[in-house]
Amino acid sequence: MTVEETRCRRAMDRIGLLLARHGGISNARLRQALEATGLTTRQGMTLMHLAETGPIGQQALMEAIGVDASALVAILNDLERDNLVERRRDPADRRRHIVLLTEAGTEVLTGVDTAMTAVERELLAHLTPAEVATLHDLLTRINTSAHDEACAGS
Amino acid sequence: MTVEETRCRRAMDRIGLLLARHGGISNARLRQALEATGLTTRQGMTLMHLAETGPIGQQALMEAIGVDASALVAILNDLERDNLVERRRDPADRRRHIVLLTEAGTEVLTGVDTAMTAVERELLAHLTPAEVATLHDLLTRINTSAHDEACAGS
DNA sequence: TATTGTTATACTCTATAACTATA
DNA sequence: TATAGTTATAGAGTATAACAATA
Numbered sequence: 646m647t648v649e650e651t652r653c654r655r656a657m658d659r660i661g662l663l664l665a666r667h668g669g670i671s672n673a674r675l676r677q678a679l680e681a682t683g684l685t686t687r688q689g690m691t692l693m694h695l696a697e698t699g700p701i702g703q704q705a706l707m708e709a710i711g712v713d714a715s716a717l718v719a720i721l722n723d724l725e726r727d728n729l730v731e732r733r734r735d736p737a738d739r740r741r742h743i744v745l746l747t748e749a750g751t752e753v754l755t756g757v758d759t760a761m762t763a764v765e766r767e768l769l770a771h772l773t774p775a776e777v778a779t780l781h782d783l784l785t786r787i788n789t790s791a792h793d794e795a796c797a798g799s
Numbered sequence: 800m801t802v803e804e805t806r807c808r809r810a811m812d813r814i815g816l817l818l819a820r821h822g823g824i825s826n827a828r829l830r831q832a833l834e835a836t837g838l839t840t841r842q843g844m845t846l847m848h849l850a851e852t853g854p855i856g857q858q859a860l861m862e863a864i865g866v867d868a869s870a871l872v873a874i875l876n877d878l879e880r881d882n883l884v885e886r887r888r889d890p891a892d893r894r895r896h897i898v899l900l901t902e903a904g905t906e907v908l909t910g911v912d913t914a915m916t917a918v919e920r921e922l923l924a925h926l927t928p929a930e931v932a933t934l935h936d937l938l939t940r941i942n943t944s945a946h947d948e949a950c951a952g953s
Numbered sequence: 954t955a956t957t958g959t960t961a962t963a964c965t966c967t968a969t970a971a972c973t974a975t976a
Numbered sequence: 977t978a979t980a981g982t983t984a985t986a987g988a989g990t991a992t993a994a995c996a997a998t999a
Contacts, residue, residue, distance in 0.1 A: 655847075655851055656844055656847035656848050656851060656864075657939070658935070659847075659915050659919070660919055660922070660923065660931065660934065660935055660938070661825045661828070661829050661915055661918050661919050661922065662825075662829075662840075662844055662915070663935065663938045663939065664818075664821050664822050664824075664825040664922075664938070665822050665825045665826045665829065665840060666822070666865055666943075667818050667822060667938055667941055667943070668818050668819050668820070668821060668822010668823055668825065668826070669822055670818075670865075670941075670943055671815045671816075671818040671819045671822065672819045672822070674815070675815050675816075675819065686816075686819060690810055690816055693809075693810035693813075694810050697809055697810060710810075711820055761813055761815055761816070764815050765813065765814055765815050767942055768814070768815065768818075768941050768942050769814065769941065769942070770942045771940050771941075771942055772937065772940060772941075776937060776940075777814065779933060779937065780814065780934070780937045780938075781812070781814055781817065783926065783930055783933065783934045783937070784814070784817045784818070784821055784934075785811070785817065786925050786926060786930075787821055787824075787922050787923065787925075787926075788921055788922050788923070788924045788925055789820075789821070789824055
């Protein structure tokens with residue numbers, strides 16, 4: 646297509662930059678909303694995942710929430726210190742730690758959910774429900790996995 | 800199935816979390832792609848804005864790229880050290896610094912643009928051009944400004 | 954040797970408050 | 977006093993490599 650030369654599109658037409666910026670804003674809002682629960686965004690997200698999956702090994706949990714091993718350790722250390730999760734050795738493979746929600750962790754979850762709902766309501770205030778659904782669909786289809794196709798060049 | 804009660808939607812149905820995560824990924828990819836230019840994402844973004852707006856005060860630049868004053872100072876210090884931008888006192892109001900691209904900064908810009916294009920091509924590999932346009936539109940309409948409506952509570 | 958989880962480290966981004974110099 | 981810019985500092989997120997225990 647004709648378009649202008651590929652060179653130098655306006656900065657905020659750059660979807661990469663838009664995503665980075667909105668991600669930062671979402672993160673900041675979530676953190677603020679979660680302050681009442683004493684959790685960070687990633688801690689809240691981790692609790693939500695545990696509630697969905699039930700007891701799970703750290704490897705699987707890592708993939709589910711998209712952080713690396715050392716980051717997950719830090720998250721779980723904090724959560725375990727506050728008795729929101731518990732790590733148990735897997736008797737079948739003593740290298741593995743099975744992570745599970747405690748009763749206290751389950752209770753905190755309600756507050757997390759409320760906070761996230763409030764943040765979303767605000768972020769998406771100008772969008773219709775149909776648009777929100779579209780946005781959700783498009784976001785999940787963004788290529789998140791490691792570099793595979795396209796631009797594989799060098 | 801009958802869905803569960805509204806409480807506790809699946810974590811990755813949370814748009815706030817999706818945005819935060821994809822933002823982080825975009826940022827990481829951009830950083831990696833910009834490594835060749837020796838710039839961080841925000842430095843690259845700053846150069847792009849300067850190219851669009853021309854000479855501009857730091858207050859205006861802050862708003863344009865969405866970082867706060869102290870963050871901008873750090874960005875500009877690095878860029879100025881590398882002679883990519885220049886700060887000049889505004890003779891009309893000696894408190895103000897007018898920021899502008901140097902010739903070297905303009906040259907680097909081409910590499911920044913190429914890197915960003917490559918990253919986007921990869922992130923958006925599974926979307927049609929129409930979907931990309933929709934995504935762009937929806938992202939720009941997310942409520943980025945300070946808390947006004949909804950959840951204003953305390 | 955490979956895998957699971959841990960520790961240590963460092964860099965980026967973000968947020969806040971205190972400071973300066975001008976107005 | 978108010979504003980433009982600066983400095984300092986701290987917390988959160990991310991990335992990497994080295995390590996221990998177990999398989």
